Amino acid sequence: MSTVALCWSADFAVSQARCVTPARMKTADNLDPSAANLERARADAELLRRIARDDREAFSQLYDRFSRPLYATALRILNNPSEAEDIVQDVFLALWEKAASFEVTRGSAFAWAVTLTRNRAIDRIRMRTRRAELLSQTTAEDAGTQPSDAGPDSATRLLFKEQAGTVRAAVAALPPEQQRAVELAFFSGLTQQEIAAQLREPLGTVKARIRRGLLKLREILGGRHD
Amino acid sequence: MIDELHEELASLYVLGLLEGDELASFQAELAHDSALQALVRDLTESTARLAYSVPGSPSPALKARLLDQIDTAARWRAERKIVPFSVPAWLPWAAAACLAISCAWLGQLYLASRSENALLRDQQTLAEFELSSARNQLKAERLIAQHEVSSATGQLAAVDQNLKRAQQDADDANLQLASAQKLIAARDLQLAQNSERVAELEAKAAHDTDLANFKISTLASLLGNSPQALAVAVWNPARQEGVLRVEKLPALAADKDYQLWLVDPQYPIPVDGGVFTVDPATGEARVTFKADKPIKSLAKFAVSLERKGGVPKAQGPMVLLSQ
Incomplete structure (x- = not known):
């Protein structure tokens, strides 16, 4: 997991808020996950501050950093590429409009963006009442278009890959029952009772699995950012 | 923790x-x-960060659309910005004057507001007092009403109890009346029976006391030593009894009695009518007698002198005989 943090040296993230070069990645080889998270959060916050001043370039960079996980989340929840893009578009416009209201003390920009995306996707899925149909489907396939050469630069794509690898490994490290409970809770938009019914387990068991799963993820991924 | x-x-x-x-x-x-x-x-x-755990990439066109949108938004914002202009030298003084006037006006407004506020507070206090008074009055009226309702309920219960008692008394009286009516009916029946009986008895008594039915006879002496002896016998055939009155009969010896005899043709010998004695001084006696046997048709009376206590069949000398 340490390779994920390579690109997030404090100087680079705060002053430039840009993706790092491979050379600088190597210098941060020993950065621990919590420190990497902290640096990434600071870089994101700086981008938002610039966006609040109508900085188009900062918006472009933030899009490159957030668009794939946000889109993947929306796609996983909605299982519809077109609707997932609509959600991502709405979220980025919201970030553009509300960047000035972002407070770093209340959490990271990334968590804010994910929360916006997830809430809007869940609202939409509930509005469509397609829950049963979507639940019957298993793992969402990667229906999105692969990034073109005109997309994020290679360093950003590398960062994304590292992040994705880290998180997938963390999820895979969870016991299967915790993994299933956490995934359903995060991506399905179901209530506690509906998750318990879906898993055919008592509600208390499901709650305990979610608790243990999230605590384990925090332990692996290093949750504290401030 | x-x-x-x-x-x-x-x-x-x-x-x-x-x-x-x-x-x-x-x-x-x-x-x-x-x-x-x-x-x-x-x-x-x-x-x-679970967002990184699932695959998916948006189309490149999305970024282009978004950048276009924010460019449009940025232009719109820029158009709304106010163009700066040069400030005239007199403007600060004018602003200060306006500020002073505003302060004076606001001060006056403040004082007026304070006065009005005090008045409103007084009105509020008065209104609260009135509200409190009204609440107290309402509470008192509620208590009185509750008391009256409670009292009326009690009276109603008492009246109801009295009514029940009166109903019970009426029921008892009706029972007694019915019983009395039955008793009266029984008495009336008995009275009617008694009246019938009285009528019968009166009829019978009238019959029994009808002198026309009586047998009255005078008995004459058959003795030589007492020719003045006289007797009258009256026989009531209905009551099968009679009365004998004698005068001047000779005094009896100690071992002798006079014995009355009734002659009825249906019997072969006279029927015993009982023994009697007379007053030795006057020779009088009054005797109520009854026949020893039922008498249908009395023909004569007779008196004989018999031994003390009488005999079933006349043996001694005949002293008196009806004429």
């Missing part, structure tokens, strides 16, 4: 799975618990 329950609630909260009272309660705790806030932040951050 955060317990498992709060860890669980924080996990569910981060995932948006708390609802209703559970959510409100947790949010209330969260607002005052910095450790819980830190846990929620940590879990939010690590959970948000």
